Amino acid sequence: MNFAGESRVWPLGRVRWPGLEAYVVDASPGRFEAPPRADHRLMIHLGAPARVKCLYDDLGDARVQTRGDIDVVPAGYAAVWEDDDPTSTMSIWISPSLLAAAAQGMTRSDRRSIVEPKFQKRDPRIFQLALLLKEEVVAENPSDPLFIESLGLALATRLLDRCGLAERPAPGSTLSSPKLRLTLDYIEAHLGGDIRLADLADLVKVSPSHFRLLFRQTVRRPVHRYVIERRVRRAKALIEAGGVSIAEAALESGFCHQSHLARRMRQVLGRTPSEVARRQDLS
Structure with a gap:
């Protein structure tokens, strides 16, 4: 701890x-x-x-x-x-x-x-x-x-x-390709807002606990970690494209604060938003 x-x-x-x-x-x-x-x-x-x-x-x-x-x-x-x-x-x-x-x-x-x-x-x-x-x-x-x-x-x-x-997906059970595509498309469309486990589970007609396990077994990471990674990469793309501040990129990618984005981007990419922006300015 x-x-x-x-x-x-x-x-x-x-x-x-x-x-x-x-x-x-x-x-x-x-x-x-x-x-x-x-x-x-x-x-x-x-x-x-x-x-x-x-x-x-x-x-x-x-x-x-x-x-x-x-x-x-x-x-x-x-x-x-x-x-x-x-x-x-x-x-x-x-x-x-x-x-x-x-x-x-x-x-x-x-x-x-x-x-x-x-x-x-x-x-x-x-x-x-x-x-x-x-x-x-x-x-x-x-x-x-x-x-x-x-x-x-x-x-x-x-x-x-x-x-x-009592519910537990069988070992090796995964989301079908159509259900996975539906889930990932929903996540991409809602990166700037709230993404709730219950809503994702409802998309594919299973309980939240069942969905969490199926997603982990399909994508090899928890839903939350996947969403964080996608939000980080969206923020990186916005910063590299220019025209928005780091704070704006954070909010548009679903982070509540610029410092939250900075902490998560360092975890996912090994760089901070400021380092991404400086590298873009030099290119």
């Missing part, structure tokens, strides 16, 4: 158990990036209300986060939070093996086995289980391992019950 900008972090405790990990931390405003992990993550807000923007692969949200709000980040998702206010949070990571054990013990007929991403989920039972786990993180004398194992299994079971899906 990495904090950027002016963020400062005050860890209050971190503990790992078999299949389970918990981390409690206070942080000042700033940007927080978490690379993809093999485990499912619950990010639980513990403190005062805070203005937060977050992004998980191809999903984004901006809101005021309040005590008890839960973000669900499935395994394999990259996550970014931009906090405008100080935050106090608890992260809980649940391993796929623990989730599988919970799924085996459930009596649901739909056999849920995968986790759906969620923003600001409210679930009193998950929150109470998390608070019990938080006590174990900060305790001088932790409880018996059997108690922790029971907490972890209860959390995994409730997570599947509230945020689980």
